Amino acid sequence: MHNTNRVEILGVPVDMVDREQAFSIFEDIFKNAGCSMIVTPNSEIVQNASKDEELRSLIASADLIIPDGIGLVYASKVMGCPLSERVTGIDFLESIISHLAKTGESIFFFGSKPGVAEKAADKMREKYPGLQVAGAHDGYFKPEEEEQILSQIAQSGADFLCVALGAPKQERFIAKYREQLGAGGVRGAIGVGGSLDVWAGDLKR
Ligand code: UDP
DSSP states (O other), rough: OOOOOEETTTEEEOOOOOHHHHHHHHHHHHHHSSSSEEEEEHHHHHHHHHHHHHHHHHHHSSSSSSOOOOOHHHHHHHOOOOOOOOOOOOHHHHHHHHHHHTTEEEEEEEESSTTHHHHHHHHHHHHHOOOOOEEEEEEOOGGGHHHHHHHHHHHHSSSEEEEEEETHHHHHHHHHHHHHHHHHHHOOEEETTTTTHHHHHHHHH
């Protein structure tokens, strides 16, 4: 786990980072072997996690916990350990994508309704020429199909994985399979909610 200051909001840990610090931590953990886990909780997820020990410890097990909600920034101020700004998951993922386009490392887009991940990937490829898209898969599958999806991700050679299954399904997926993902060569995964819908043009922010 990366060594950063974590503030607890309703007992749920969040990293005390601004965008720049969050990105610098990403760069560090992305160099490591194994699959790093990045989560982007907003106030609603923190509230749910405060009443759900399994979800709380799942969030705590992430390498980077980004404060994706202005409510978290306010709450941290009241508690006397102020977060400096909200770092949205969608913007953070876009910074990662921009970085990957430069380094030539690849990303797999997983989640959302059929066709959305492919459309979002095309949009990102247009915006960030050189982006290597390793593959895409929709987020509507039966539990017995999970292994097949994991092998598809591993065989794609993806370096990074974005998982858009909604919270907390995406966090559960990453936590459950991060060892397998790491063994398959994936070095980082992020849960991003509706980001792919936004990029595909199917949803307003
Ligand atoms: N989603 C999915 N599989 C599911 C449930 C949701 O791929 O079984 C996708 C959904 O299509 C959407 C994204 O997850 O693209 C975010 O869903 P939602 O808005 O419910 O989650 P939130 O943004 O509240 O985390």
